[in-house]
Amino acid sequence: MSSLKLSAVRKSYGHVEVIKGVDLEIKSKEFVVFVGPSGCGKSTLLRMIAGLEHITSGDLEIGGTRMNDVDPSKRGIAMVFQSYALYPHMTVRENMGFALRFAGIAKDQIARQVGEAARILALEPLLDRLPKELSGGQRQRVAIGRAIVRNPEVFLFDEPLSNLDAELRVHMRIEIARLHKELQTTVVYVTHDQVEAMTLADTIVVLRDGVIEQVGSPLDLYDDPANQFVAGFIGSPKMNFLAATIVEKSAGSVTVELRNHAGARLNLPVAGGSVGEEVALGVRAEHFGEPGSGNADIRLNVDVAEHLGSTSYVYANAGGESLIIEREESRHEIGREHITVSISPERAYLFDSKGQRIR
Amino acid sequence: MAQARLDRREQLTGWAFIAPALILLGLFMIYPIIWSLWMSFQVGKGMNLSFGGLANIERLTKDPVFLRALGNTFTFFIIQVPIMIVLALLFAVALNDSTLRFRGLFRTAIFLPCVTSLIAYSTIFKSMFATDGIINQGLMALHIIGSPIAWFSDPFWAKVVIILAITWRWTGYNMIFYLAALQNVDRSIYEAARIDGVPAWARFTHITIPMLKPVILFTTVISTIGTLQLFDEVYNFTAGTGGPSDSTLTLSLYIYNLTFKFMPSFGYSATVSWVIVVLVGILSFLQFLVARDRRRP
Amino acid sequence: MTDTSLPAAANATSAAKIRSGAPANPLALIRRALVYLLLSIAAFVSVFPFFWMIVGATNKSADIIRGKNGFGTELFNNAATFFTQVDALRVFWNSAFIAVVGTALTLVISSLAGYGFEMFRSRVRERLFALLLLLLSIPFAALMVPLFVMFSQAKLVNTYTAVILPTVASIFIIFYFRQATKAFPSELRDAAKIDGLKEWQIFFFVYMPVMRSTYAAATIIIFMANWNNYLWPLIVLQTAENKTITLIVSALTSAYTPDYGMTLFATVLATLPTLIIFFLLQRRFVEGMLGAVK
Numbered sequence: 048m049s050s051l052k053l054s055a056v057r058k059s060y061g062h063v064e065v066i067k068g069v070d071l072e073i074k075s076k077e078f079v080v081f082v083g084p085s086g087c088g089k090s091t092l093l094r095m096i097a098g099l100e101h102i103t104s105g106d107l108e109i110g111g112t113r114m115n116d117v118d119p120s121k122r123g124i125a126m127v128f129q130s131y132a133l134y135p136h137m138t139v140r141e142n143m144g145f146a147l148r149f150a151g152i153a154k155d156q157i158a159r160q161v162g163e164a165a166r167i168l169a170l171e172p173l174l175d176r177l178p179k180e181l182s183g184g185q186r187q188r189v190a191i192g193r194a195i196v197r198n199p200e201v202f203l204f205d206e207p208l209s210n211l212d213a214e215l216r217v218h219m220r221i222e223i224a225r226l227h228k229e230l231q232t233t234v235v236y237v238t239h240d241q242v243e244a245m246t247l248a249d250t251i252v253v254l255r256d257g258v259i260e261q262v263g264s265p266l267d268l269y270d271d272p273a274n275q276f277v278a279g280f281i282g283s284p285k286m287n288f289l290a291a292t293i294v295e296k297s298a299g300s301v302t303v304e305l306r307n308h309a310g311a312r313l314n315l316p317v318a319g320g321s322v323g324e325e326v327a328l329g330v331r332a333e334h335f336g337e338p339g340s341g342n343a344d345i346r347l348n349v350d351v352a353e354h355l356g357s358t359s360y361v362y363a364n365a366g367g368e369s370l371i372i373e374r375e376e377s378r379h380e381i382g383r384e385h386i387t388v389s390i391s392p393e394r395a396y397l398f399d400s401k402g403q404r405i406r
Numbered sequence: 407m408a409q410a411r412l413d414r415r416e417q418l419t420g421w422a423f424i425a426p427a428l429i430l431l432g433l434f435m436i437y438p439i440i441w442s443l444w445m446s447f448q449v450g451k452g453m454n455l456s457f458g459g460l461a462n463i464e465r466l467t468k469d470p471v472f473l474r475a476l477g478n479t480f481t482f483f484i485i486q487v488p489i490m491i492v493l494a495l496l497f498a499v500a501l502n503d504s505t506l507r508f509r510g511l512f513r514t515a516i517f518l519p520c521v522t523s524l525i526a527y528s529t530i531f532k533s534m535f536a537t538d539g540i541i542n543q544g545l546m547a548l549h550i551i552g553s554p555i556a557w558f559s560d561p562f563w564a565k566v567v568i569i570l571a572i573t574w575r576w577t578g579y580n581m582i583f584y585l586a587a588l589q590n591v592d593r594s595i596y597e598a599a600r601i602d603g604v605p606a607w608a609r610f611t612h613i614t615i616p617m618l619k620p621v622i623l624f625t626t627v628i629s630t631i632g633t634l635q636l637f638d639e640v641y642n643f644t645a646g647t648g649g650p651s652d653s654t655l656t657l658s659l660y661i662y663n664l665t666f667k668f669m670p671s672f673g674y675s676a677t678v679s680w681v682i683v684v685l686v687g688i689l690s691f692l693q694f695l696v697a698r699d700r701r702r703p
Numbered sequence: 704m705t706d707t708s709l710p711a712a713a714n715a716t717s718a719a720k721i722r723s724g725a726p727a728n729p730l731a732l733i734r735r736a737l738v739y740l741l742l743s744i745a746a747f748v749s750v751f752p753f754f755w756m757i758v759g760a761t762n763k764s765a766d767i768i769r770g771k772n773g774f775g776t777e778l779f780n781n782a783a784t785f786f787t788q789v790d791a792l793r794v795f796w797n798s799a800f801i802a803v804v805g806t807a808l809t810l811v812i813s814s815l816a817g818y819g820f821e822m823f824r825s826r827v828r829e830r831l832f833a834l835l836l837l838l839l840s841i842p843f844a845a846l847m848v849p850l851f852v853m854f855s856q857a858k859l860v861n862t863y864t865a866v867i868l869p870t871v872a873s874i875f876i877i878f879y880f881r882q883a884t885k886a887f888p889s890e891l892r893d894a895a896k897i898d899g900l901k902e903w904q905i906f907f908f909v910y911m912p913v914m915r916s917t918y919a920a921a922t923i924i925i926f927m928a929n930w931n932n933y934l935w936p937l938i939v940l941q942t943a944e945n946k947t948i949t950l951i952v953s954a955l956t957s958a959y960t961p962d963y964g965m966t967l968f969a970t971v972l973a974t975l976p977t978l979i980i981f982f983l984l985q986r987r988f989v990e991g992m993l994g995a996v997k
């Protein structure tokens with residue numbers, strides 16, 4: 048159960064830099080999720096930890112030892128791949144024992160370790176099947192089993208659930224969470240799906256363009272995003288951003304005017320900002336209130352309403368700006384063309400023109 | 407950029423994987439071809455060679471046997487390759503129809519000739535095309551010909567037999583390439599075209615042919631190389647003479663005769679072999695040009 | 704074998720769909736009939752010479768050139784003539800040794816190169832590969848004279864080595880393996896690295912078994928080429944006891960008045976191994992070709 052430390056880690060292909068200086072410490076037994084849009088470098092970073100990609104500069108330590116030039120098999124890691132990467136010509140049993148065979152471990156010892164891993168993952172009935180005879184979920188479990196057999200200090204997962212259908216994905220997510228609890232290993236998990244990140248992680252690392260945007264627990268990121276990118280990325284549905292301009296500034300507060308909502312104004316306790324600055328007001332879909340409950344009411348045209356039973360999502364717009372509003376009690380609203388909602392200052396975020404959060 | 411250890415190791419691994427093949431190719435392909443280029447400027451018999459400049463090329467233009475061999479080789483190429491490619495395409499498209507019965511049987515039967523050696527089928531053809539042989543008997547029974555054809559002593563018919571033989575041997579081989587390529591074509595494209603009301607012939611010319619273009623080009627180039635190197639069949643049909651009266655003599659057979667039959671004339675035979683290299687180069691290039699032009703609508 | 708039957712099953716269902724949906728209009732029926740006629744003729748023309756070869760092996764030479772088309776009683780006489788004239792065991796050993804060793808070496812060396820070119824791409828190696836493709840167009844006729852001189856100087860004329868060595872690094876097969884390697888999932892290589900395999904172990908213990916269809920197809924192609932190889936063995940194998948069956952059949956055919964019964968008997972023997980290999984590996988062959996054309 049090792050800790051991990053990345054110091055000023057960079058990666059370039061020729062002149063293109065894809066990882067631009069990453070510093071990160073991962074504690075032992077921690078479940079860390081790298082999340083970000085495709086091309087943000089999260090998989091490259093994971094492959095660098097695994098030793099599949101060379102680290103251009105910077106240091107990687109696993110369990111306190113510098114691992115930059117250590118062979119992947121000697122880093123104490125195991126990896127689960129998106130496509131499972133099971134050896135198609137070997138049975139489940141052979142797949143799971145393959146690494147041990149090459150580590151020179153005795154046959155009966157291999158059999159014991161494979162049996163143990165198979166028991167944990169309930170794979171015993173499948174041990175003599177070939178990968179092509181398994182369902183997607185079973186293959187995923189075998190891939191995880193193959194990783195467990197090696198008794199790794201650190202588990203690496205590279206988008207392990209993205210080839211599964213929605214139902215199975217939820218199931219496997221729970222299984223991975225259970226495994227982490229049971230095995231108590233350090234996990235580094237890459238996904239582009241923020242729901243996976245929120246549900247699995249102890250710590251989420253949000254990446255964009257090879258740079259870490261924010262590190263924190265799921266709820267920290269949700270409640271307290273460092274910038275507009277993280278705010279927009281974490282949380283489902285996405286946070287709404289309303290174009291606004293600072294029109295007044297007094298000690299400890301500013302007043303912003305919502306540009307697309309007929310001059311609706313909102314007073315927010317913000318220290319920074321200057322009059323005339325264009326900002327973005329962030330409001331989560333579930334934080335709009337009944338008309339009159341907040342400081343500013345806005346009236347919107349309804350495009351589509353999705354009624355999910357317990358809750359509804361209303362897709363609405365005003366002045367060319369699209370918003371998503373979550374309503375818990377909305378059955379009486381079916382068929383309405385307009386909706387008026389209220390924004391409370393305590394439930395709103397404010398981002399400056401560079402996307403940095405000022406409230 | 408700092409070259410790093412893993413990268414360097416991968417570089418070395420890459421070279422290690424291809425090194426055995428590269429060494430062998432260098433020894434048995436690149437070195438001989440350069441040697442042969444150098445030889446083509448040498449004149450003399452056996453190992454008594456001296457630099458002759460362009461004398462060999464001059465000799466080519468005045469050598470009636472060479473010109474005959476060149477003409478024959480070209481005749482085989484111009485007639486045989488198109489016939490074979492068209493037949494192979496036809497069979498492949500017919501066999502690609504999944505509603506067809508006995509597909510596997512037809513496919514195996516048409517591919518079967520490729521399994522025989524060039525020598526084996528030369529022998530078989532030679533016995534079938536004997537003057538009193540089964541082919542003449544068959545043709546006469548069908549009233550296609552009145553009297554037996556002397557296949558191997560008539561310059562025209564001798565060429566025909568060779569073309570028939572090569573076509574028999576290689577059509578199935580090319581067909582397999584097309585079949586493989588056709589199976590990679592997404593069936594829903596054809597289904598979409600049918601729903602759009604595209605008739606069968608247009609599906610063939612506007613979907614099948616463009617999709618197969620790379621494979622057609624590939625097989626055409628391979629067949630061109632094969633035909634320009636034609637040797638085994640001719641050697642065996644004619645007991646090495648290229649007869650009757652040089653009417654089936656090919657460039658490869660001529661090179662063989664120049665080197666191993668007559669007093670060896672290494673310089674001159676190297677020059678003839680470079681004629682084949684240049685021809686293959688030119689023809690392949692032309693085929694690439696044609697394929698590229700057609701791509702523009 | 705389940706992997707090969709899968710696409711067949713898929714085809715069968717789509718076939719059923721189309722068959723039930725196709726209207727039985729007369730034009731389509733005629734077209735269908737023409738397709739069957741064309742394919743039947745092609746199949747007949749393709750197979751008849753084989754039939755003729757087997758029939759011929761049972762007939763006297765005189766009957767064969769008179770076009771007798773039916774089984775005769777001369778099989779044992781033809782066999783006896785062949786076995787007295789030719790040291791058959793020796794000749795087959797020569798052919799088998801050259802074909803088997805040549806095929807094995809070609810498979811390993813050319814697939815190593817194909818894998819190397821595809822997996823470890825670098826600018827230099829890409830250029831080199833392009834150069835190799837250019838060399839593909841060099842006819843053997845251009846090489847045979849220098850090769851012969853080289854092997855004479857090395858005192859290797861009339862040896863198996865001389866027959867096998869120049870065929871081992873085949874540009875065509877390297878190209879074929881490189882194309883096929885594109886379908887090899889790179890994550891398997893990553894997984895194997897994490898499992899602690901060295902690059903060469905990945906090649907032999909993961910790549911080779913995973914790509915066995917590709918190898919099967921290549922085996923057919925290479926084995927047939929080696930077994931049937933003619934011109935080069937004709938040049939370098941000079942004494943009778945070193946000649947291959949292909950050379951022997953050719954010599955028998957080229958006689959002034961060939962004994963066709965005996966020669967066709969020899970031809971049957973010469974063709975048998977390639978026929979057997981083909982029928983054994985046929986399924987994998989088509990699969991492998993599919994991989995190569997992708």
